[in-house]
Amino acid sequence: MSLRLKFLLFVVLIHTVLIVLAAQFMRTNAPLFVGLEGLLLVSVVLTVQLYRGFVRPFELIAAGTAAMQAQDFSLKFVPVGQREMDQLIAVYNQMLDALRRERVSQHEKSHLLESLIEASPAGVLLLSFEGEMVGVNPAAERLLGRPAAELLGQRPAALPGEWGAALGRLRETEPQVVRLSGLHTYRASCSHFLDRGFSRQFIVLEELTRELMQQEKQAYEQLIRMMSHEVNNSIGAINSLLHSFHHYAPQLTAADQPDFREALDVAIQRNTNLVEFTAGFAHLVRLPPPRPQPTDVHELLRHLARLLHLPAQARRISWHTGLAEGPFMVNLDAQQLEQVLLNIGKNALEACPENGNVWVSTQLQPPRLVIENDGPGLSPEVQRRLFTPFFSTKRDGQGIGLLLTRDILLQHGFRFSLETGANGRTAFTIWFL
Numbered sequence: 032m033s034l035r036l037k038f039l040l041f042v043v044l045i046h047t048v049l050i051v052l053a054a055q056f057m058r059t060n061a062p063l064f065v066g067l068e069g070l071l072l073v074s075v076v077l078t079v080q081l082y083r084g085f086v087r088p089f090e091l092i093a094a095g096t097a098a099m100q101a102q103d104f105s106l107k108f109v110p111v112g113q114r115e116m117d118q119l120i121a122v123y124n125q126m127l128d129a130l131r132r133e134r135v136s137q138h139e140k141s142h143l144l145e146s147l148i149e150a151s152p153a154g155v156l157l158l159s160f161e162g163e164m165v166g167v168n169p170a171a172e173r174l175l176g177r178p179a180a181e182l183l184g185q186r187p188a189a190l191p192g193e194w195g196a197a198l199g200r201l202r203e204t205e206p207q208v209v210r211l212s213g214l215h216t217y218r219a220s221c222s223h224f225l226d227r228g229f230s231r232q233f234i235v236l237e238e239l240t241r242e243l244m245q246q247e248k249q250a251y252e253q254l255i256r257m258m259s260h261e262v263n264n265s266i267g268a269i270n271s272l273l274h275s276f277h278h279y280a281p282q283l284t285a286a287d288q289p290d291f292r293e294a295l296d297v298a299i300q301r302n303t304n305l306v307e308f309t310a311g312f313a314h315l316v317r318l319p320p321p322r323p324q325p326t327d328v329h330e331l332l333r334h335l336a337r338l339l340h341l342p343a344q345a346r347r348i349s350w351h352t353g354l355a356e357g358p359f360m361v362n363l364d365a366q367q368l369e370q371v372l373l374n375i376g377k378n379a380l381e382a383c384p385e386n387g388n389v390w391v392s393t394q395l396q397p398p399r400l401v402i403e404n405d406g407p408g409l410s411p412e413v414q415r416r417l418f419t420p421f422f423s424t425k426r427d428g429q430g431i432g433l434l435l436t437r438d439i440l441l442q443h444g445f446r447f448s449l450e451t452g453a454n455g456r457t458a459f460t461i462w463f464l
Contacts, residue, residue: 262305
């Protein structure tokens, strides 16, 4: 039973008693009857005033409570002329103002945080209490290579490949480094925040590729410069001495002269090979910036096919060409890209067994070039180390071919990949974007 109903029942009971008493004295005691009637009238007036004084505040409190339950902080009350009630109204209005300001502030902070996460170059994965992904920003979609619709609801450890393995091992105090295809390197770190008093985790994915490449390049540039300087200085002096030793050949017996000359020639040739070997590394260091101009990539590919025709024919490797119709014009440094195509083409031929196949194809929208071979696929270990400075799978390889290719394509701003597909072919893909 509500307080208002109790008050009305009490008022009805009291006034019923007064009316009954007045009826008893109406004929026996007229003055007392008149007095009771006056008392009844005064009681009705006081009751109405009391009702307004008590019930009105309760109505205001009920309206305020309903507004707060609906999170409507715009409802405010005006003073009613009662000191106690006006004090309550003033406190209520102040509280609403504070709540409204806090709500606006929290909304602005939340919107700012969401905007920062959306615009962040670092990938952010928000996890639920159960450890499933419930929030993925655009950077995380790009780094993971999957749209948010495929990621939401999954556990990070369930992602395929290196990502799943690394994120499955992730702990808050143990960031993980993820290296994909030997080219892209990322750091994954985990932390937590409080949500309604309970701890929830989030994962931050940062790309370290360019930073690490820059550090690697500075390190091997310094090493190559020092090595080239020492080798060239030494070899020049040694070859000069060896050439002068040819003048002493006539002083030897006729039987010893051929061996003497052959030994000198072998030593000179080996020194020359060493100079050329170090020159290859020096060329990598002295790679000039590209000078782009409109170039027909199809013409470069036709020239590549002519260059590699004899090596391919010698090993009975079929060269398949599937070029898009018309010219394939791209703004690039033709000389540098020709070197890139030559490295990729030679690697494709060397990866093929005899009677193997190499496929070269292009498409105009989006502009893309693919060079594939049907040789043995890349193992996961080799895949991770591709494009690493001086790494090579060849017995006598120097490991600078893919490194030079990587640097040229990065300087042009072209995206590329080298991987073995589901069809068993190993493909080097360049996107001219």
